[in-house]
Amino acid sequence: QKEVEQDPGPLSVPEGAIVSLNCTYSNSAFQYFMWYRQYSRKGPELLMYTYSSGNKEDGRFTAQVDKSSKYISLFIRDSQPSDSATYLCAMILMDSSYKLIFGSGTRLLVRP
Amino acid sequence: DADVTQTPRNRITKTGKRIMLECSQTKGHDRMYWYRQDPGLGLRLIYYSFDVKDINKGEISDGYSVSRQAQAKFSLSLESAIPNQTALYFCATSDGQGYGYTFGSGTRLTVV
Numbered sequence: 001q002k003e004v005e006q007d008p009g010p011l012s013v014p015e016g017a018i019v020s021l022n023c024t025y026s027n028s029a030f031q032y033f034m035w036y037r038q039y040s041r042k043g044p045e046l047l048m049y050t051y052s053s054g055n056k057e058d059g060r061f062t063a064q065v066d067k068s069s070k071y072i073s074l075f076i077r078d079s080q081p082s083d084s085a086t087y088l089c090a091m092i093l094m095d096s097s098y099k100l101i102f103g104s105g106t107r108l109l110v111r112p
Numbered sequence: 113d114a115d116v117t118q119t120p121r122n123r124i125t126k127t128g129k130r131i132m133l134e135c136s137q138t139k140g141h142d143r144m145y146w147y148r149q150d151p152g153l154g155l156r157l158i159y160y161s162f163d164v165k166d167i168n169k170g171e172i173s174d175g176y177s178v179s180r181q182a183q184a185k186f187s188l189s190l191e192s193a194i195p196n197q198t199a200l201y202f203c204a205t206s207d208g209q210g211y212g213y214t215f216g217s218g219t220r221l222t223v224v
Contacts, residue, residue: 004154041218041220042217042218043116043202043215043217043218044155044202044215045215046213088154088155090155097160097168098143098206098208099157099160100157100204100206100213101157102147102154102155102156103154104152104153104154105152105154
């Protein structure tokens with residue numbers, strides 16, 4: 001079983017839809033939780049990060065963390081074609097390594 | 113100039129050849145990482161380094177070696193390339209905070 005599970009998609013939605021992306025994890029030692037966006041042939045870029053359970057909002061994006069269920073989500077409101085990309089969840093393993101562990105990524109396509 | 117620069121951007125090499133991928137950074141971060149990305153598998157950690165004298169194996173280090181020539185330079189070598197090392201390789205730096213990772217644009221390596 002992988003430490004971080006993420007549905008690979010692809011997920012295809014019409015412009016303006018609300019998108020929900022999710023990851024589950026198995027290790028309680030994960031603390032910082034992040035969402036990266038990756039466009040084709042580019043490196044991942046940090047979209048949002050959270051530390052505690054609850055919601056964090058930034059414009060059209062909301063990151064949600066439920067540590068008791070080991071479940072994190074990213075919601076995108078009023079999705080745009082420019083949001084079409086691969087979204088990777090990632091989390092920091094809080095041991096001596098401080099490694100960043102990624103989910104497999106979900107490919108999102110927003111249709112005009 | 114980019115904060116994290118990877119060279120080359122693309123490389124095709126033959127099975128059995130030795131190849132080096134280079135990474136340099138201007139972030140001033142001590143921590144540097146090499147990741148490999150394959151379709152459907154997300155990014156997986158190959159090696160990481162916390163300073164010039166500190167090198168650590170990640171989850172998929174077999175077949176790879178690294179060299180930290182300076183705080184700003186971290187190279188990844190494939191001593192004898194094989195086709196299943198065909199992938200997208202990313203270098204990243206970290207400031208040691210939960211969200212302070214910066215990724216390069218990647219090197220697309222094809223082993224034929």
